[in-house]
Every structure is written in C-alpha cells, then in structure tokens.
Amino acid sequence: MLMQTDTRADTRPDPAVMARPTPVLALDGITKTFPGVRALSNVTLKLYAGEVTALVGENGAGKSTVVKTLTGIYQPSAGRILLDGKEIRFASAQAAADAGITAIHQETVLFDELSVAENIFLGHAPRGRFGLIDWAQTHARAREILQGIGSDLAPTARLRDLGIASKHMVAIARALSIDARVVIMDEPTAALSHKEIHELYELVDTLKAQGKAILFISHKFDEIFRIADNYTVFRDGQFIGDGRIEDTDNDALVQMMVGREVAHVFPKRSPSHGDDVLSVTDYSHPTEFEDISFSLKQGEILGFYGLVGAGRSEVMQSLFGITRPSGGAIRIDGAAQQIRSPAEAIAAGIVYVPEDRGHQGAITALPIFQNVTLPSLGRTSRRGFLRLAEEFALARQYCERLELRAASLDTELGTLSGGNQQKVVIAKWLATQPRVIILDEPTKGIDIGSKAAVHDFMAELAAQGLAVIMVSSEIPEVLGMSDRIIVMREGRMAAELSGDEMTPETLVRHAAGITQALTETRT
Amino acid sequence: MSILKARETILAGAILALLLLIATRFPAFVSPGNLAAVFNDTSPLILLALGQMVVILTKCIDLSVAANLALTGMCTAMLNIAFPGLPVAALLLIAVALGTVMGMINGLLVWKLDIPSIVVTLGTMTIFRGIIFLISEGKWVNSHEMSDAFKAFPRAELLGLPMLSWIAIVTVAAFFVLMTRTALGRAVYAVGGNPNAAVYTGIDVGRTRFAAYTISGALAGLTGYLWVSRYAVAYVDIAGGFELDTVAAAVIGGVSIAGGIGSVAGAVLGALFLGVIKNALPVVGISPFWQLAISGAAIILAVAFNAKAGKTKGRIILRKAETAA
Incomplete structure (x- = not known):
C-alpha cells in the first residue's frame, strides 16, 4: 500500500x-x-x-x-x-x-437578475471599440462555452427563470470562461x-x-x-x-x-444513567430531515456525527423551536411537548448553544450580566420590573462556575476574548436551569487547551444529571465524549452506535454512505 | 457602559458650551425663564425622539411619526369642534389610542409581512397624510373653532412649568424605567444588538418590534393633540418633515442607526441640542439656512464620532496600526 x-x-x-x-x-x-x-x-x-x-x-x-x-x-x-x-x-x-486557475464552489455567487451570458462574463466581458462591452461576441462565446459542456441554454435567458441544475451549468460555464x-x-x-x-x-x-x-x-x-x-x-x-x-x-x-x-485524553465518566429525559419519535421536516427518532437519559451524552450538511444542526434547531417540524413528537419526562418557539423550548427545559456563537449567541453591545440573564429575566423580575441586584447575583453565580475572567460583569461582552464570550454564552444557558442541553460544535475554532476545559465541563454537566446532546464533526471528540452516537447522512439517521461499534471506521462509513457490499467488491 | 456614558457627557458638554457661547453675546438667552421656554418648545421633539429611539434600537425606523401626529391632531381638533364639551382627559385618551393603533399597523406590517421598516413607514406616512386630506377636505381647523379648554391644556402651568413640559419630563422618567428596568426594554436592546442571538434566547424579534412601533405610535398620538392645541391650528401639512428631526435627535444623541446601542439620556440630549440651536439662531440673527446646515453637520459629526468610538473596540492585529493610532 x-x-x-x-x-x-x-x-x-x-x-x-x-x-x-x-x-x-x-x-x-x-x-x-x-x-x-x-x-x-x-x-x-x-x-x-x-x-x-x-x-x-x-x-x-x-x-x-x-x-x-x-x-x-x-x-x-x-x-x-x-x-x-x-x-x-x-x-x-x-x-x-x-x-x-478557476474554482467551482459549493455555493457559487450568481446574479438572478442578469442574463446567462452576463453571469458568465461578469467582470471580464469581451470589449469592443471605446471599451464598451461587445454583446455580439459575449453571446457568441457564452453559447460556445455552454455547448462545450453539453448545455443548450440560451445566453440571453434570465437566470432567475432557470432551475438549480441549469444555474449550476452557468456556474461551471463561468468558471470555464477564463x-x-x-x-x-x-x-x-x-x-x-x-x-x-x-x-x-x-x-x-x-x-x-x-x-x-x-x-x-x-x-x-x-x-x-x-x-x-x-x-x-x-x-x-x-x-x-x-x-x-x-x-x-x-x-x-x-x-x-x-x-x-487519539491525541488527548477525555474525561472519565460514569457509565450509569438515569431515566429517559427526552424522547423524539419520527421527527421530520419538509426539506431538511426525516424520521429522526432517539431517546436521551439523564446524565447521558449523545453524540451526533455526520458530514457538514447532513442535517444535524437543522434537527437541533427544530427541537429548539427555531423551525417547525412537519411531523413527529417530542416527549420530556414522558410528557408530550409542543415546541413552537425558542421561548417554549426554554420553558420545557431544552436549551441550544449554537455553533456560530458570534452570530447566534453573543450580544456584544450588552454588558456581560445582561447577556447571562437575558433568557432568565422572568426569575429576576418582581411585578414586571427587573431587579438588577438579583440579575448580578445570578450572573455572578454562573460566571464563577465557569471561571470567567472579566474585570467586571458590567463591561460590554464585546470587550472579552472569544473563549470568554463562549463561557458567557454557556453561562446564559445554564442559568435557565435546563434538563437537556444541546451543544453544537462546542469546540470548533478553539485551541487544544480550551477544548479540554470544554470537555471536562461537559462531563461535569452530565454528572450533575443534565442530558447532553453534542453535535460534532470531530471524530476523536465524538468518540471520546459520547455514550452513544447517532450518525446522520443526507437528512436521515444512518446509524445509531454504542459500545464497541463506536470506531472511527464505522463513523466514516456510515457518514459517507459506504455500504459493506461496495467494500467487499473492492477488496 | 463607560463609553456610552462618556458619549452622553460629551454631548451635554457640547450643549453647555453652546449655551455659554450664546451667553457671551446674549445673556438673556440663558435666563432660567428662557431656558424653560426652550425646553418647553423642544418637548414635542423629546417625546417623538424617545419613540424613534426605541424603534431604531430594534434595527428599524419610523418615518410615519410626524404624519401620525398630524392625523391624530386633526382628529382631536375635529372632535373638539363636533363635541366641544368633551373633556381634555378624554381627548388625551383618544389621541393616545389613535396614535397607538397607527403604530400597531406599522408594527404588524413589519412583523407579519417582514417588509423593510423604511418602506412600511414611508407608505403609512403617505397614507396617514392622505387620510388627513380626506377627513378635512384639505381645510384648516383654526384657533377660533377650537374650545378654550382644548387650547389651554398644554399652557396650563403647574409649579411654574407648562403641562407640555411636565408631560415631557414624566415621559422621560417613564422611558428611563422602561428601558433599564423592564424585560421589554432589555429585549429591545437584544433584538437590535443581535437579532439572531435574540431569537436563540427565546425573544420574539417580530413581537418586540411590534411593541416598539406601538410605543412610538402612542407617543406620536399624544404629541398630536399637544401640538395642535399649542399652535391652535390643524391642517394637512403640520409637522411636515418632523420625522427626520426625530431621527436626527436620536442619532445625535448616540443612538446607533444599526440598532442595539443608545440611551434615553442620549436621545433627550440630542433633542435638546437641536432645540437650543433652533431657538438660539434667530436670537443671534443667523438665517434659518444656517440652522439646517448646523443640524446637518451635527448629525454627520455625531455619527462619525460614534463610528470611531465603535471601531476601537476591535482587535488591533497590525503592530504598525497600533502605533499609528
């Protein structure tokens, strides 16, 4: 080999x-x-x-x-x-x-209001006299390139009228136009x-x-x-x-x-778990995912592995009430729950720590303590009025638990480093006293030392009786932290793995859709 | 927080410096009586700037406030003609209710149809003005048609200050509590500061914006009655262009046009700054053109200053940039 x-x-x-x-x-x-x-x-x-x-x-x-x-x-x-x-x-x-050198990207930037030929030659159209665009040549060359890749699209067609496959052809033609x-x-x-x-x-x-x-x-x-x-x-x-x-x-x-x-050591965890906290059956979405069923026990960490775009985050966002499912049921502690908004999810005890914390987690212009208490204001208010002293106490309690380093809880969140902002975002969710915490790519983009701290912390949360769902694309992390692993592929559950089945090879196979038959014919 | 405070301190300092400058030539301008008059004259702007501030904080804008004011004003004036016995308290209530409904219409359109707020309120602004024309048939309601009680209310004095000033003072106090001590106030900052994060925190962004427009509308309605009764006239074009003054006051006061940053004190100071300029320039003998130019320059300066203050928060990567700055 x-x-x-x-x-x-x-x-x-x-x-x-x-x-x-x-x-x-x-x-x-x-x-x-x-x-x-x-x-x-x-x-x-x-x-x-x-x-x-x-x-x-x-x-x-x-x-x-x-x-x-x-x-x-x-x-x-x-x-x-x-x-x-x-x-x-x-x-x-x-x-x-x-x-x-030209690249055809996953999501190519095209312009809906322009014609096929304009999209192909935008920025480098053939020029005629006085530096004006030579439209006859532009259209002729566009037709030539499209025919070269076996497409008979009209160069004058407007892009917005085309289907996805045709748009993809235009993207390829654009790449080939140089x-x-x-x-x-x-x-x-x-x-x-x-x-x-x-x-x-x-x-x-x-x-x-x-x-x-x-x-x-x-x-x-x-x-x-x-x-x-x-x-x-x-x-x-x-x-x-x-x-x-x-x-x-x-x-x-x-x-x-x-x-x-395996590069680093993951925290040792107890193998015994409590009762079922969350159970999801036949959960489906019109376009993103289908037939997702799983259950989760107190103190358990359930890993979700899959390739980017396999629909893992979409499932989690739907569980959290950001998007509406088309079917399926959620039960928490055995009781059926209707989750139609993040507020209802938080009330039901589910919280979601998003992957993109800058975009979806932190409100940098607000002070640290206000970020922490934002979803818990109901508990720190009396007769509709906020009590700043109680807010500070709540924020301090959870920031200390996460060993946040900040001069004052009254400073703007934006003044903290990325790692500390992450702690504030997690403190915010813990302060709601959830039953189930969903962590989406919890260690993406942070250094090795911080990763270990996040892993220790996840183990601690599980030990305290929280049910944890971890979405991760990193194989060592998924294998090292999870009690069970669900592998998703193209919006469906490809496998549910536990115990000895949890190996890098099985994860990659299920995620990439390599069937056993294919392997046998090649070996 | 310290930056915000500093911003407001600088603006307050600028207003004081302006007053001192005027005082060197026209000492009468800074007499307590005249300052109270300037405050009273600026009160409508303060009221509307507060509403505008709440809307801008949620990453939206309300261009319909002046039209709302004019329509409510016309309605109360016509009601006064039709039912001269209607007590002022009832008129105030009706004015606030009418303004609230108009604000709710804006809010619903922004929330449910997800149309950009500048388009929605540009549309409703034109519609509200059109409705005034329809109900009044383009005619003016003049002073002699209004009842004395109708006209007297904003001028009525309490502890040496007119009611108009008192309403502004009470509203400012109420807004301070609203913005710093209620969940709605906090939600307004969160929605404007990072709408995505707000959604993930369980805050309904659409509903919060709806609330902001409702508040802005209620204040516009209240100001509608006060405006018409104070100037004792109602017609299609009253307060024409005033919506831009409210935006200017908010922006000069440090409210970020991108949402999420701003304070009640800032908006009030921004309104007072414009009020002082408007009242001082005729005294000093400078033409109204300069008043516009100075207001415009103040807006650009304020925005440039805020943008610069916001930028230094970023991480400095280049060493040479650090030494250059």
Whole structure:
C-alpha cells in the first residue's frame, strides 16, 4: 500500500514518480497559519494535465484552505506554488484567474437578475471599440462555452427563470470562461440530483479530454472511485499521503483519513444513567430531515456525527423551536411537548448553544450580566420590573462556575476574548436551569487547551444529571465524549452506535454512505 | 457602559458650551425663564425622539411619526369642534389610542409581512397624510373653532412649568424605567444588538418590534393633540418633515442607526441640542439656512464620532496600526 507520511518521501528517486510529467500546478511544502491556528502544515499537492485528483479528508482537514490558497484568496505563510514547475505567487484572486486557475464552489455567487451570458462574463466581458462591452461576441462565446459542456441554454435567458441544475451549468460555464488550465471542484455534487450528478461526471470526462487538470473535492467515496485518477489525503492540515486511485481502496483511504492515534485524553465518566429525559419519535421536516427518532437519559451524552450538511444542526434547531417540524413528537419526562418557539423550548427545559456563537449567541453591545440573564429575566423580575441586584447575583453565580475572567460583569461582552464570550454564552444557558442541553460544535475554532476545559465541563454537566446532546464533526471528540452516537447522512439517521461499534471506521462509513457490499467488491 | 456614558457627557458638554457661547453675546438667552421656554418648545421633539429611539434600537425606523401626529391632531381638533364639551382627559385618551393603533399597523406590517421598516413607514406616512386630506377636505381647523379648554391644556402651568413640559419630563422618567428596568426594554436592546442571538434566547424579534412601533405610535398620538392645541391650528401639512428631526435627535444623541446601542439620556440630549440651536439662531440673527446646515453637520459629526468610538473596540492585529493610532 502506498502511504507516504512524509513529504520528503517524494524527493526520493522512485521510478513511478520519475516517469510522471511535470504537474501543471503543485503545492510544495505549503503552510498557512492564522492567529492561533495552523490551518495547513507543510502540505503537498500535485495536479496533472488531463487527470482528476481527488482531495480527501475529514471536516477541518484543510481542504477549503487549499482551495483558497490555489485561487489566490489566501497567501501561504510558507512554501511554494509551482505552475509548470516554475514558482509563482498569486497576489490576488485575479492573479490566479489570469494564470488559468478557476474554482467551482459549493455555493457559487450568481446574479438572478442578469442574463446567462452576463453571469458568465461578469467582470471580464469581451470589449469592443471605446471599451464598451461587445454583446455580439459575449453571446457568441457564452453559447460556445455552454455547448462545450453539453448545455443548450440560451445566453440571453434570465437566470432567475432557470432551475438549480441549469444555474449550476452557468456556474461551471463561468468558471470555464477564463481560459482555464486548472479546474477546482469543491463538492460539486452536494446539491445535485442523481441524474445531474451523472451529467457532471460526463462534464468532468469532457474537461479531462480537453487536457485540463482537475482538483475534485468530495466526501463521497463512490464518486471518488468513479472519476478520480489520483488521490491526496489530508488530516488536520497535514499531508498524509497520495497516489494513483487504482492502487488504493476504501479501507486504505478511511484509514488515512481518520488516523489511529487519539491525541488527548477525555474525561472519565460514569457509565450509569438515569431515566429517559427526552424522547423524539419520527421527527421530520419538509426539506431538511426525516424520521429522526432517539431517546436521551439523564446524565447521558449523545453524540451526533455526520458530514457538514447532513442535517444535524437543522434537527437541533427544530427541537429548539427555531423551525417547525412537519411531523413527529417530542416527549420530556414522558410528557408530550409542543415546541413552537425558542421561548417554549426554554420553558420545557431544552436549551441550544449554537455553533456560530458570534452570530447566534453573543450580544456584544450588552454588558456581560445582561447577556447571562437575558433568557432568565422572568426569575429576576418582581411585578414586571427587573431587579438588577438579583440579575448580578445570578450572573455572578454562573460566571464563577465557569471561571470567567472579566474585570467586571458590567463591561460590554464585546470587550472579552472569544473563549470568554463562549463561557458567557454557556453561562446564559445554564442559568435557565435546563434538563437537556444541546451543544453544537462546542469546540470548533478553539485551541487544544480550551477544548479540554470544554470537555471536562461537559462531563461535569452530565454528572450533575443534565442530558447532553453534542453535535460534532470531530471524530476523536465524538468518540471520546459520547455514550452513544447517532450518525446522520443526507437528512436521515444512518446509524445509531454504542459500545464497541463506536470506531472511527464505522463513523466514516456510515457518514459517507459506504455500504459493506461496495467494500467487499473492492477488496 | 463607560463609553456610552462618556458619549452622553460629551454631548451635554457640547450643549453647555453652546449655551455659554450664546451667553457671551446674549445673556438673556440663558435666563432660567428662557431656558424653560426652550425646553418647553423642544418637548414635542423629546417625546417623538424617545419613540424613534426605541424603534431604531430594534434595527428599524419610523418615518410615519410626524404624519401620525398630524392625523391624530386633526382628529382631536375635529372632535373638539363636533363635541366641544368633551373633556381634555378624554381627548388625551383618544389621541393616545389613535396614535397607538397607527403604530400597531406599522408594527404588524413589519412583523407579519417582514417588509423593510423604511418602506412600511414611508407608505403609512403617505397614507396617514392622505387620510388627513380626506377627513378635512384639505381645510384648516383654526384657533377660533377650537374650545378654550382644548387650547389651554398644554399652557396650563403647574409649579411654574407648562403641562407640555411636565408631560415631557414624566415621559422621560417613564422611558428611563422602561428601558433599564423592564424585560421589554432589555429585549429591545437584544433584538437590535443581535437579532439572531435574540431569537436563540427565546425573544420574539417580530413581537418586540411590534411593541416598539406601538410605543412610538402612542407617543406620536399624544404629541398630536399637544401640538395642535399649542399652535391652535390643524391642517394637512403640520409637522411636515418632523420625522427626520426625530431621527436626527436620536442619532445625535448616540443612538446607533444599526440598532442595539443608545440611551434615553442620549436621545433627550440630542433633542435638546437641536432645540437650543433652533431657538438660539434667530436670537443671534443667523438665517434659518444656517440652522439646517448646523443640524446637518451635527448629525454627520455625531455619527462619525460614534463610528470611531465603535471601531476601537476591535482587535488591533497590525503592530504598525497600533502605533499609528
């Protein structure tokens, strides 16, 4: 099996490597750091003309950072980008586009009110005399590009009148309207139907035949094995290995993606739990999820794992009353509950600590104590009037419990660091004295030390009898913290795992939809 | 909080400096009697600026306040003609009720139809003015048609101050309590400060905005009667453009147009600042054009100052930026 764990291994004279042509585009030892975070660490990536390279990795492996580095949005902190073997620097997104690198994103920005041709050529339309746009040429070239990808859309059609699949074609045509040599496809099939996916595969074959180098980012193993020629695996911003797709299989890729070592120690927890607190049956939403059923005991931590977009957060937001379900039932302590708003969820004892705490959690212009007491004002009021002394007491009680460091509880929340703001947001929810606490990606974007503190704290909450739901995309965290794990895929429950079933491999398999049959045919 | 306080202290200082400057040439302007008169003249603006402040705090705007005022004023004036015996207390109640209903209409449209507030209130502003034209047939209601009791109320003195001033003072006190000591006041700040977070905290954003518009409407209605009885005239265009003065007062007073930041003291000081300029310039002998220009400059200065104060809260990443600043 080909598993290079060190980038220097590439420089060894290997006949197979020596025989390959110079990559059109290569990343050599690229490192990208952000304040406090190392997103990419000395990674290598090679893209060859007329070949598809699949970039594989878990959420947070650094795939998006690579795309942004290749398209000139990020400048690498160290390392070289090589175009035809010559070092090049992309000072801007425009510079990368001029070099012939184009990306088709998951959600491409298109303009509904403009025509197909205008969308394709916006910003670089063919110019005629006096620098005015040459419409005849614009339309002719748009038609040409669309025909090249097998689409017969009219260049004059207005985008708002088109369906999603046609819009996607326009996005691809836009990407190809610059004379692209390298095409990056970032999860291009995420929003497509089965039929459209097959059309996309044909398009990829067309682009290959035209000699373009393609970087294909996908979580779906079946499509990686269907269209890729090469693979590269990243994990936690590190290059793990690469090679020809025919030299590997499902099991080997999964191994490389998840690794083996568990980096840090998770808190020890009691295996015994209390009575059922929350039970959810056949919970469904018209567009986001279907048939979600689970129960949760006092003192238990239930992990929700899945790929980004699997519908985990959507389920939680619905349980919390942000969106209305189309069917199903919620019981708390055995009693059926109707939850139609977050206020009703809080009253029923369910709280939700959102993933995006800046956007959905913190009110930075308000003082710390007012952030903490906001959902609990009913308890600190007398005859409709707020009692500041009681508010301060409540806020102090929970801020001390979370060991918040702040000069005064009267200072604006915005003056605190991100980690301390997170503590205030959690203090706010604990102050409501909930039965069930839902933590959505509780450790996303925080450093290792703070992560351990959050994990200890979750264990403590569970020990105190709270029922905890943790949505997480980090495999070690899900495995290390959860008593049981529900894996979601495409809005449905793919598996409910407990005990010995909880392994990195089973998680990845269920999340990516790798069936046992597929694995057997390949091994 | 300290920044907010500092902002209001600076504004109060600016008003004092302005008064001192005027006093050097026209000492009579700062006599207690004249200052009380200036306050009384500014009272309608204070009342409306408070309502506008609550609405702006929720990330909305109410452009219909002046039209609401004019319509309520016309209704009370016509009621006074039709039923001269109607006591002032009843008229006050009717005025507040009418204004409240108009505010509720704004609030419902913003809440249930999810239309941008500037569009909703631009629409209702025009509709309210149109209704005045319909009910009055474009005619004026003049002083001699109004009963003496109707006209006397805002002027009636209590402890040396006219009722109009007292109503403003009591309203300011009530708003201070509302904004700092009630769950609704807190919800208003939360909704404007971060609507998404407010939703996740169990606050109904739409309902809170509805409440803000209702409050703004009630104050506009109350001011409608006071305005018409004080000036003893009602017609289609009274208080034309006054809605922008209320926005100006709030903004000069440090209320963030993006919502979530602002205080009762700030809005009141903003209104007083405009009131002093409006009353002082004719005394000093400066043309009304300069009054507009000075008000406009004050708005831009206040916003620029607030934006700068808000920016320094961010993290400074570049070392050179730190030394440059």
